Amino acid sequence: MSYFARSDELPAWVGALPSGWKSDWLKWSVRLSTERPTAEEQAGQPYISNEDIASWTGKLLNDQPRPAEAYGRKFQVDDVLLNKLRPYLAKVYHAGFNGVSSGELLCLRPSDIVLPRFLFYVLVSKGFIDSIDAETFGSKMPRADWEIVGHQPLPLPSLEAQQRIAQFLDKKTAQIDGLIKKKRALRNRLAEKRQALITRAVTKGLNPDVPMRPSGSDWLGSIPEHWEVRRLKFVTSAPLSYGANAAAEFDEPSWPRFVRITDVDKLGRLRDETYCTLPPEVAKGYLLQPNDILLARSGATVGKSFIYKESWGIACYAGYLIRARISAKYDARFFYWFLNSKHYWEWVQSTFIQSTIQNISADRYANLLIPHPTDRIEQQRIVNFIESTCAKLDGHVEKVRCSVERLEEYRSALITAAVTGQLEVA
Template identity: 55%
Template sequence: MSYFAHSDELPDWAAKVPDGWGMDWLKWSVELSTKRPTESEQESLPYISNEDIASWTGQLLIEEPRPAEADSRVFQKDDVLFNKLRPYLAKVYHATFDGASSGELLCLRPSKVVEPRFLFYVLVSKGFIDAINSETFGSKMPRADWEIVGHQPLPLPPLETQQRIARFLDEKTARIDGLIEKKRALLDRLAEQRQALITRAVTKGLNPDAPMKSSGIDWLGDIPAHWEVLPLRRVLRSSTYGISASLEPAGGVAVLRMGNLTEGEIDFGDLRFLDDVDQNLMLEVGDVVFNRTNSLDLVGKAAIFRGGADFPVSLASYLVRFRFTERYLPEYSNFVMGTDGLLRLARTLALPSIGQANLNPSRYAQIEFPIPPVPEQAGIVSYLAEQIEKLRRVSERISQSLRQLTEYRAALITAAVTGQVADLA
């Protein structure tokens, strides 16, 4: 007799299934395949890693899988691969071909009592993922081993019902995914519109009839004839690197890292702290924080510090603080630093280092900036703040709709695989 016939300890997501459905430990209905590829298989089998699988949807993110690696596991068509590293990412793949996979992917081979596509939907359901995630080990890179995964409940309706549920979910999730993709495309277009709006305003001004002149700078092009162009060092009052120290989850002073710079603003989520920091390294309202060292695609990222925190704030060593003279408004500078043209220039100036790129002061200080009169800078900042807020409100409505669709998709899968959808049980 199944354990579940007399168990009152089922997790909530699987506690109520229709009469006539079975239920058992996952490990009794699937086989964990641990076969390693032979030398010839390693050369011939396509290889996928956990990074190649999209979260929640199970779609492959690569068009042509790579050749297999030595430390991999062989899988067959209709096996279901479950990512045991950071399982909250919900990376589950229903194999449509024979291949080899990363050792981080558990290769589960369905038995005759479970349909592969139904198994996929159970494993990618939010209830199952949450149950696995609650039992992981390791803080920085949480993992779930086979003992954790195998000792999860697996609803087992009749095979014909499993097939009907899988077909239903294939159809419904395809429609939902299509809507999600359209909304993400809308968000991308809004982001492009935002970038074009900023670039146009800070490099051409707000007067379309203003006489223009060549700036002599490739990324900047023509600018209003009455504007100046100066290297960054000419408009800086001071600049300084941040702190090189081991950071803690709590303390007296927040230390900004690269991840806290988001679309020109400071995000105070996921902060790290130190107990004591030199007063000269404390940020003041109007300081612009610039990322000088990181992977090349992140060099040049900047954000303005507007205050608003309940604690003093400093910055990490790979960031640099810019404090401007009265002739260059920090809000205007922050917009300029966010333009694609300046970012591309900054990244061409960055020197390669070990696994990183470094934009040192002798290089970033020479980057030339457009300098309108201060009243004009203020007008551009005011105009951009108003327009960007309008775009932000539109983006937030789309993002909210996107979140609702995503939540509905997850709830629908869990409901279907537990028999809570009418006419499918």
């Protein structure tokens, strides 16, 4: 049972409600619907799972209804569906049609004292989500049951005020979402420009007038006449090798850092928040040297790469990674940047099509064809160009990211302020 069901205290997010507003437990103003569909309804009506709902916005991610994947529960127009699995994801949907939902969605049916759209905004407000998330049970798959959700307060202005607030939030959030969409589109264009720049530099070089020749590989196309194409295994000083099969259980700072691909952000940097280490006796044999390249071999991150820098301190690498140690006669950074090119990612995708499994072994990586200048100085010039240009683009991307983050924070604050009466809506 919720803490607030046993206390006169209200969550801080509700605050002091305006004069004329009421507050009651959610369970007195909405009904939990648990009606099961018939076999005919299950087969013929649209199905929604928690995965179909966008976090915080309540928008459906799938335009076309899909058949039910499991035996669910019926919902109808103006029900509000709330995800009880990992509630911090804030997946709430105001139903615009009749259908069947996953059992992980609580189906809430408003009474005549609360408007469905107002209820939606209360449930998707950050204060409400944080409040139920704080009372979830289960560490790996945290859930909030009806006892927790039903014993949360529901601010209740008049129906007329609810209507004004809902209409106001519909208009304002649509404007904010439009701005966010434009900024994300700009971020995507910058990312495409970044990859195009990298791809051209590592496959065509910096001189647009240099004579070209066929690379001998259709997916690589033409390359500068004086370049060569070699398999990855022929530019390394040691065979490609797998990392340590060990659990990430320690954070002892005097031990070698244990690098996993999930520790690497989009810019190839190690995240501080995922720091973990391995005992020296376990890490021995898997220690990284400066400019070692790590490649993800399976799962959602397969194909992702990372180049190790000495400034990150002593480190070793995990078993789902493959280490490529580039020979000293080459600039390893050039090969790392090739692993960020469009041509490389097309090779990764073609590998999946051939094997049908998202897995790339050390043997397959070893046979990856990589075009490159034979002159190390030219390799360094290309690397310096890529790094300086990408630094500028990454700065623009970071500004856009911060702008999106501020808009999302404003959106969240606006909803909470409106549904708790902190913001007067005319």
